[in-house]
Amino acid sequence: MGNWVVNHWFSVLFLAVWLGLNVFLFVDAFLKYETADRYYYTRKILGSTLACARASALCLNFNSMLILLPVCRSLLSFLRGTCSFCSRTLRKQLDHNLTFHKLVAYMICLHTAIHIIAHLFNFDRYSRSRQATDGSLVSILSSLSHDETKGGSWLNPIQFRNMTVEYVTFTSIAGLTGVIMTIALILMVTSATEFIRRSYFEVFWYTHHLFIFYILGLGIHGIGGIVRGQTEESINEGHPHKCAEYFEMWNNHDCRCRRPEFEGQPPESWKWILAPVILYICERILRFYRSQQKVVITKVVMHPSKVLELQMNKRGFSMEVGQYIFVNCPSISPLEWHPFTLTSAPEEDFFSIHIRAAGDWTENLIRAFEQQYSPIPRIEVDGPFGTASEDVFQYEVAVLVGAGIGVTPFASILKSIWYKFQCADHNLKTKKVGHAALNFDKATDILTGLKQKTSFGRPMWDNEFSTIATSHPKSVVGVFLCGPQTLAKSLRKCCHRYSSLDPRKVQFYFNKENF
Amino acid sequence: MGQIEWAMWANEQALASGLILITGGIVATAGRFTQWYFGAYSIVAGVFVCLLEYPRGKRKKGSTMERWGQKYMTSVVKLFGPLTRNYYVRAVLHLLLSVPAGFLLATILGTACLAIASGIYLLAAVRGEQWTPIEPKPRERPQIGGTIKQPPSNPPPRPPAEARKKPSEEEEATAAGGSPGGPQANPIPVTDEVV
Numbered sequence: 001m002g003n004w005v006v007n008h009w010f011s012v013l014f015l016a017v018w019l020g021l022n023v024f025l026f027v028d029a030f031l032k033y034e035t036a037d038r039y040y041y042t043r044k045i046l047g048s049t050l051a052c053a054r055a056s057a058l059c060l061n062f063n064s065m066l067i068l069l070p071v072c073r074s075l076l077s078f079l080r081g082t083c084s085f086c087s088r089t090l091r092k093q094l095d096h097n098l099t100f101h102k103l104v105a106y107m108i109c110l111h112t113a114i115h116i117i118a119h120l121f122n123f124d125r126y127s128r129s130r131q132a133t134d135g136s137l138v139s140i141l142s143s144l145s146h147d148e149t150k151g152g153s154w155l156n157p158i159q160f161r162n163m164t165v166e167y168v169t170f171t172s173i174a175g176l177t178g179v180i181m182t183i184a185l186i187l188m189v190t191s192a193t194e195f196i197r198r199s200y201f202e203v204f205w206y207t208h209h210l211f212i213f214y215i216l217g218l219g220i221h222g223i224g225g226i227v228r229g230q231t232e233e234s235i236n237e238g239h240p241h242k243c244a245e246y247f248e249m250w251n252n253h254d255c256r257c258r259r260p261e262f263e264g265q266p267p268e269s270w271k272w273i274l275a276p277v278i279l280y281i282c283e284r285i286l287r288f289y290r291s292q293q294k295v296v297i298t299k300v301v302m303h304p305s306k307v308l309e310l311q312m313n314k315r316g317f318s319m320e321v322g323q324y325i326f327v328n329c330p331s332i333s334p335l336e337w338h339p340f341t342l343t344s345a346p347e348e349d350f351f352s353i354h355i356r357a358a359g360d361w362t363e364n365l366i367r368a369f370e371q372q373y374s375p376i377p378r379i380e381v382d383g384p385f386g387t388a389s390e391d392v393f394q395y396e397v398a399v400l401v402g403a404g405i406g407v408t409p410f411a412s413i414l415k416s417i418w419y420k421f422q423c424a425d426h427n428l429k430t431k432k433v434g435h436a437a438l439n440f441d442k443a444t445d446i447l448t449g450l451k452q453k454t455s456f457g458r459p460m461w462d463n464e465f466s467t468i469a470t471s472h473p474k475s476v477v478g479v480f481l482c483g484p485q486t487l488a489k490s491l492r493k494c495c496h497r498y499s500s501l502d503p504r505k506v507q508f509y510f511n512k513e514n515f
Numbered sequence: 516m517g518q519i520e521w522a523m524w525a526n527e528q529a530l531a532s533g534l535i536l537i538t539g540g541i542v543a544t545a546g547r548f549t550q551w552y553f554g555a556y557s558i559v560a561g562v563f564v565c566l567l568e569y570p571r572g573k574r575k576k577g578s579t580m581e582r583w584g585q586k587y588m589t590s591v592v593k594l595f596g597p598l599t600r601n602y603y604v605r606a607v608l609h610l611l612l613s614v615p616a617g618f619l620l621a622t623i624l625g626t627a628c629l630a631i632a633s634g635i636y637l638l639a640a641v642r643g644e645q646w647t648p649i650e651p652k653p654r655e656r657p658q659i660g661g662t663i664k665q666p667p668s669n670p671p672p673r674p675p676a677e678a679r680k681k682p683s684e685e686e687e688a689t690a691a692g693g694s695p696g697g698p699q700a701n702p703i704p705v706t707d708e709v710v
Contacts, residue, residue, distance in 0.1 A: 113538070116624070120543075120548070165549075166620050166623065169620055179623075190528045200519045203519055203521075203524050359518070
């Protein structure tokens with residue numbers, strides 16, 4: 001337990017702050033709408049569901065602001081690079097951007113549910129009070145005219161007695177955009193489940209662009225101003241605490257209290273989402289600009305087990321170890337970008353990727369390159385983007401575990417270490433590297449061609465970790481994995497088990513790549 | 516897009532729609548909204564849709580992740596044979612189920628989502644997809660020492676299996692700019708230091 005805290009304290013703190021802000025915003029808005037004088041009459045009709053809807057709306061604004069930020073990968077890469085003086089833990093946090101994106105998405109779903117349920121009650125109550133004929137306060141408030149020329153400033157958005165709530169929903173901007181946004185959100189979520197994403201990536205990728213409708217809808221959702229509160233002057237003329245009970249006499253000239261007047265709240269969602277939207281648009285423009293630059297393919301190698309290696313050159317391209325690029329092949333699919341780890345070392349004069357056939361796009365790509373007599377397809381490249389492997393050289397001892405195609409990031413690292421040894425690079429802290437490449441069918445490493453001590457069968461991690469811990473009792477050991485989740489679990493457990501609680505003794509830090 | 520099994524996404528969408536129908540129905544019934552009896556219908560329809568859609572069908576290619584505890588519903592859904600296997604039937608069924616819920620605002624979201632799921636199922640049916648139950652696999656007896664493999668019998672340097680068909684000089688060419696079709700052109704000559 002202690003080791004878990006040491007490794008994860010920053011994530012826990014970050015999430016605690018985020019959750020805390022959500023709770024604070026919700027409670028603050030709820031109390032404001034429950035107690036403010038402005039909404040005294042509104043509350044008479046709607047009750048507490050007004051405050052519920054507004055509180056969840058504020059949380060929705062907050063989370064919609066946050067959701068675009070973790071997917072601005074160029075921005076995150078930039079932060080990673082400029083923060084090289086920051087501690088390792090802070091930079092590791094940027095690896096978890098997709099996890100945070102998903103958490104914020106779940107929070108948006110939760111608040112959407114609260115918001116919709118609250119508004120369903122609100123609409124029902126508005127409808128009932130419009131239809132009430134008993135001369136009660138709510139029926140008088142509801143009958144305030146919508147006609148601007150007669151000095152009316154209405155409270156109840158349902159104008160006529162025979163208007164159904166469905167009609168009001170689909171003819172008001174708020175209702176219509178609400179329905180569109182919710183359907184877009186649901187489609188995004190159902191196509192983004194782990195199963196669909198891993199099996200049919202294109203469905204996820206294209207459907208997820210429905211977020212445009214979500215953002216646009218959110219921007220104009222509040223334009224109609226149907227959340228109404230009493231105007232300042234109206235409160236000054238007749239405070240609701242004094243005048244509410246005399247509602248039957250509002251029409252009398254000699255009554256001190258006149259009919260209250262209401263105004264709509266201006267939309268505020270746009271203020272929350274404007275900056276992230278601009279950042280995201282810049283991000284997409286930057287990706288497009290970088291992709292337009294010419295990529296020259298210098299070598300194409302077809303490896304056994306249907307693995308394609310592409311060696312390329314691009315002007316101004318510079319990389320660090322273990323980074324990845326996004327690749328697009330317009331002749332196969334003009335809009336799809338897929339990530340691939342760079343398998344070349346920065347010291348080489350080209351950059352390369354190894355692509356395994358794992359779905360529609362990769363199989364089509366391999367097939368296109370297999371054609372001996374057609375011209376080579378054009379490739380667009382965006383990146384490179386940084387991941388945990390950049391940190392490998394900061395550790396005195398590094399343990400790299402790659403399963404299947406997951407050996408790719410470590411190919412880059414091993415080659416780079418080799419070059420650094422050759423050039424006697426003094427910045428290289430790494431004194432010892434152990435590489436466990438778990439290949440299913442081949443006994444040699446096809447990526448680096450390095451001669452290596454080859455062991456057969458699945459490693460016994462406990463033995464490996466205790467050997468490392470005893471031979472390097474005072475070192476910080478970085479464990480890097482690129483492979484399946486089950487392997488991650490066992491490695492993570494071993495890291496916790498074999499890390500000493502004393503920060504001066506051996507410490508295992510676990511890093512996992514994920515796409 | 517050739518290999519996409521639309522039915523898998525339709526299944527996720529229909530399951531979500533079922534949950535939304537249940538939620539909307541509960542809100543409408545508990546709040547006693549006007550025409551709340553549509554809400555009661557929506558709860559029943561939602562439960563039915565959830566039960567029908569819970570067992571995930573088997574993918575044509577690759578392994579399918581089962582939902583937790585789905586084997587109980589799989590055996591029930593299997594019983595209906597072609598009615599549950601055929602996606603045209605599901606498309607029409609979902610469309611019909613979604614219509615009554617469209618009369619109430621609280622459940623209209625469920626209607627829209629279920630109608631979309633129906634559309635995706637129609638697409639899946641047109642492409643000839645079918646629901647196949649995931650059969651439980653017989654439990655394999657764990658073999659002791661099963662992960663221990665025999666080391667290779669020939670001494671290093673060992674080329675990969677395919678390259679053994681090529682002449683063995685390929686493997687010796689480790690100088691910079693080596694063989695164009697080989698696995699790796701080592702930039703610096705490699706000598707095998709036998710440990």
